[in-house]
Amino acid sequence: MSRLQDRIAIVTGAGQGIGAETAKRLAQDGAKVAVFDLNEEVGRETVQAIQSNGGEAIAIGCNVSDVEQVNAAVEKVASHFGRIDILVNNAGVTRDNLLFKMSVEDWDTVMNVHLKGSFLCAKAVQKFMVEERYGKIINISSASALGNRGQANYSAAKAGLQGFTRTLAMELGPFNINVNSVGPGYVVTDMTKATSERVGLDFEEQQKLIAERNPLRRVGKPEDIANVIAFLASEDSSYVNGQIIYVNGGAR
Incomplete structure (x- = not known):
C-alpha cells in the first residue's frame, strides 16, 4: 500500500513548478489531491497529468490572498473528498x-x-484537521529567508513563514497535526527562468555558474523538493514537527 493511500491533500500554486511536481508526487504516493492555482485552467493541466497516471485530483481556482476564495475552496475540497489531511502552502x-x-x-x-x-x-484547514485529530501542514519557505540581494520582500516573507511554521507546530501539535517547512535553494522552474530574463542573464549559463558553487555540483529540480514534501506529508515524519528543512545541495 502507498504511504499516502486515500489521504486528502491540498497543494496551492500547483499549476506549475514545485507545486505541480508536489501534487503529482503526493498522488503517486496514493493521495487524492486538490490542485489550487490562481488560474484554474493551468491547474487542470496538473490534474490531467495525475489522472493519466491513475491518480485522483480536482482543480480549483483560488487567489490564496482572498479570504472568501480560500474558505470557499477549502469547503469545496472537504465536501468533495470528505476531509482534509494534508496542506502544502506553496x-x-x-x-x-x-x-x-x-x-x-x-x-x-x-x-x-x-x-x-x-x-x-x-x-481554513485546521478546523477539519483538529476534528480528525490528524494533519500535516508543510509551508514552503526558501534559502532566501536568510537574505538575498534584491529580494527584501521575498526574503522577509519566507523568513516570516519559518516563524509561522514554528508557532503552528506548538499550537496544533497537541491535536496530532505536524507543521514543518521546506526551504528550497536554487531550483530550475519557470519562475527562476523569468527572474534570469528580467535581470538580463542567460538562463543556462546562470544554472552552470550556480552548479559550480554547489557542493553537489548541480542545481535543484522540482522533484528534489517534492520528495522532501512527500516525506513530511507521510507518517514516516510523525515525530518531525516545527522544523525548517533546507533542500539546497549543501550550499551556504
Whole structure:
C-alpha cells in the first residue's frame, strides 16, 4: 500500500513548478489531491497529468490572498473528498527589486501571497484537521529567508513563514497535526527562468555558474523538493514537527 493511500491533500500554486511536481508526487504516493492555482485552467493541466497516471485530483481556482476564495475552496475540497489531511502552502510570486526601487504594491503582493495566503489556508484547514485529530501542514519557505540581494520582500516573507511554521507546530501539535517547512535553494522552474530574463542573464549559463558553487555540483529540480514534501506529508515524519528543512545541495 502507498504511504499516502486515500489521504486528502491540498497543494496551492500547483499549476506549475514545485507545486505541480508536489501534487503529482503526493498522488503517486496514493493521495487524492486538490490542485489550487490562481488560474484554474493551468491547474487542470496538473490534474490531467495525475489522472493519466491513475491518480485522483480536482482543480480549483483560488487567489490564496482572498479570504472568501480560500474558505470557499477549502469547503469545496472537504465536501468533495470528505476531509482534509494534508496542506502544502506553496503558492508564491516574486517582485524583485532593490529597496529604493521597490514599490509598496510589490511589497504587499509578495507578502499577501506568501504570508497572508499561508495563514488563510492554514486557518481554513485546521478546523477539519483538529476534528480528525490528524494533519500535516508543510509551508514552503526558501534559502532566501536568510537574505538575498534584491529580494527584501521575498526574503522577509519566507523568513516570516519559518516563524509561522514554528508557532503552528506548538499550537496544533497537541491535536496530532505536524507543521514543518521546506526551504528550497536554487531550483530550475519557470519562475527562476523569468527572474534570469528580467535581470538580463542567460538562463543556462546562470544554472552552470550556480552548479559550480554547489557542493553537489548541480542545481535543484522540482522533484528534489517534492520528495522532501512527500516525506513530511507521510507518517514516516510523525515525530518531525516545527522544523525548517533546507533542500539546497549543501550550499551556504
